[in-house]
Amino acid sequence: TGTLETFSRTTIKESVEKNGGVVKSSVSSKTDYLLIGKDPSGSKVTKAEKNKVPVIQENDYLDMIR
Numbered sequence: 001t002g003t004l005e006t007f008s009r010t011t012i013k014e015s016v017e018k019n020g021g022v023v024k025s026s027v028s029s030k031t032d033y034l035l036i037g038k039d040p041s042g043s044k045v046t047k048a049e050k051n052k053v054p055v056i057q058e059n060d061y062l063d064m065i066r
Helices: 009-018 042-050 058-065
Strands: 034-036 055-057
Touching: 009 058, 034 042, 042 055, 055 058
Parallel strands: 034 055
Antiparallel strands: none
16 A cells, blocks of 8 residues: 555566565555565555554565565
8 A cells, every 4th residue: 555666566566566566555454575666655554554464565575586
């Protein structure tokens, strides 16, 4: 959620799927991570916090796939 600065949403989505992940547009207790960019949507961040979903930024994601 929010504005991604380094990569496009399409590039991130393709990367997640290439690495075995699934991209969803909503946050639930089954969500593994919420990727945020600049000015993230408050409702998604709030839901992630409520469901104890780790919130990561683009750099965190890049570190994970290396």
